[in-house]
Amino acid sequence: MGLRVLAAMSGGVDSAVAAARIAEAGHDVTGVHLALSPNPQSHRTGARGCCTLEDSRDARRAADVIGIPFYIWDMAERFQRDVVEDFVAEYAAGRTPNPCLRCNEKIKFAAVLDRALALGFDAVATGHHARLEDGVLRRSVDAAKDQSYVLGVLTREQLSHAIFPLGGSTKAEVRAEAARRGLAVADKPDSHDICFIADGDTRGFLAERLGAAPGPIVDEDGTVLGTHEGAYAFTVGQRKGLRIDRPAADGRPRYVLSIEPVSNTVTVGPRSSLEVTTIRAVRPVWNGPEVREGLTVQLRAHGEVYGCRVLDLGDELSIELDSPARGVAAGQAAVLYAGDTVVGSATIASAA
């Protein structure tokens, strides 16, 4: 007998094929759909996220086709607290969080994994596009779909109970396999947006929760250029929606350079000022091979990678980039790779 595996099934094609593969491999698989919204109906109209009633039915249907038991676990409270409220609080603090990463860290491979282990499961499997071999996390063979970045925050312990059956396949192969297996979700569109913001309007979502908090928009020498309705509506590197009447002296577009939550100030400037080469990152997690030389770092989901040198200061890292990066936002993860293998990660605190 194989392992007792809990397959987290979102209702999408990836997690359905992942569950099918481990079941076929002879493991004892139970499908679980995570109910993350306190009121699932509220997400129904948006239908762009991944927590609708329809998704739950799609997941159930896939489990039936695969021939595995299926349950829905109510994780709404934990999700609300650890992901949604964290998301809002991070923006309020002038940072730019990645909720998918937080969900992996706090929900799928914490709350769900803990419960699964207590209930006698050995591992949690998901449809993430990443490879996991002998506890070492690697990029998917499908570079465009690779999700190792949003998994890079997991600890060794968390990874030791994780199974990612899809890392060796491209998305196209996964879809073809779903069709071959008779899974109706084979051609279901990918979800792109933040699942708990069904209409995709992040700024509106934050405004509703944080209210209006007008403050100044200044340039690098402190000259006030305008006002904003809430610093949380901005992210470092943002160019659109600044609503500054006066053009810059050099006539070039201006970008958000930094967000300072205490004085509620948004600083803007030319693209050249966005360039950073030194990144301070906190809460490091070393979850891969003991390699510290010749590393690269990825600074946002689907972002570029930069050659770097890492200075390990214990509870924080100083990362020196070989070439300047632009639009590096506090709150995002800096995931360190040796080639395509994840070595560790930390949360970006500041960049210069």
Add this chain to the structure above:
Amino acid sequence: MTAYLDHAATTPMLPEAIQAMTEHLGRVGNASSLHAAGRNARRVVEESRESIAEALGARPSEVVFTSGGTEADNLAIKGLYWARAPRRRILISAVEHHAALDPARWLADHQGAELELLPVDEHGRLHPDTLRQAIERDPDDVALVSVMWANNEVGTVQPVRVLAAIAHDHGIPFHTDAVQAVGQLPVSFADSGADALTVSGHKIGGPMGVGALLLARGLTPLPVLHGGGQERDVRSGTLDTPAIAGLAAAVRVAVREQPELAERLTELRDELIARVRQAVPGVVLNGAPDDRLPGNAHFSFPGCEGDALLMLLDAKGVECSTGSACSAGVAQPSHVLLAMGADAVGARGSLRFTLGHTSTHEDVDRLIEVLPGVVERARRAGIS
């Protein structure tokens, strides 16, 4: 080996019902048609009607066929509310099935009804005085009273006859959902005094998708379904001859076998309760100690989540229910347990085991074999 302990959800079809139903599946004939094929179908329907009426203490003309219990409850509650306009008050017990609760809520939300949920005691029992006092606050404005015969979750039997009499003191129609009662308890429409009574096919060994509302003559609810008016003009839709034949066979057998089955299930149920209590110290039996359905045992397992227990038991081949309604598949604390005074966390740690005509001692053995381990594991996982 699988132990099916969820007969209140649905129970296996009786051989007599399967035979009656399959006999008619291959035959053509719309019971409303005038030719020979129609007449043949009509005859099956009417004989079924007579047979059901006889078994349940009703007149044939009082049997209105429906698609099942939910439709019958909707017809009784919405139909009587509409027919009794401009009266606004709907009095129903706080522990009704959603098939009764939700139509009443809908009437309150969309049609101006004043819904009053009558409180129950810690055993889930509605006291006659509670109903009397509620009616007397404004008797002339009460459209209807609906109280289930026996509760689907905790099995508590309500004093339907007394409650119906109280409603009648004020000339108010009384509906009872007897879906769980038929086949487990003696049910006579005439003796109960109810004006409308809901019966479901698949809860008593008949087919799914068919049921009936026993409806006193002279009581005319407004229809929920409009169309051909096949059933006394209060229910439209081509009659499902094979299903109706199956329902009639099931009612006949279930009522005939009821005294014997009740005795056997009571004994088996008491054995189950005693052995669960022995196997899991601290377990709490919910529902009335005496006036409960013979096949019902409902427990709270402190420190456990019902969902986790159900999943672990399912993996061991023991099939039961958390007994609570699902909202989008997410377990909500049972409104029945909350009405009985349970706290929301405690209400989530509950399981319902229900026995039926195919239940055996081996089913109980299997449960007891796996239950202690399952409870221990669920306790470790705790309440999320």
